[in-house]
């Protein structure tokens with residue numbers, strides 16, 4: 001389960017985030033590139049928050065598919 005207290009500081013402000021357990025596999029940034037990107041540090045971040053139901057569905061799918069459960073949607 002993701003941990004909002006470990007939220008990476010590069011995430012765009014808002015509910016969705018990636019935490020520091022991300023292993024940089026690239027799955028989320030490949031499946032939802034408008035929402036997630038790999039940062040220079042090799043971990044994914046939320047580049048911008050989902051802005052439509054379709055984007056929320058993509059982010060939710062990425063949350064479910066992340067192999068280390070680093071994506072959360074309970075942040076601020």
Ligand code: SF4
Pocket residue numbers: 018021022023024025026027028029043044065066067068069070071
């Ligand atoms: S799917 Fe998970 S582990 Fe892979 S890059 Fe995205 S947040 Fe990181």
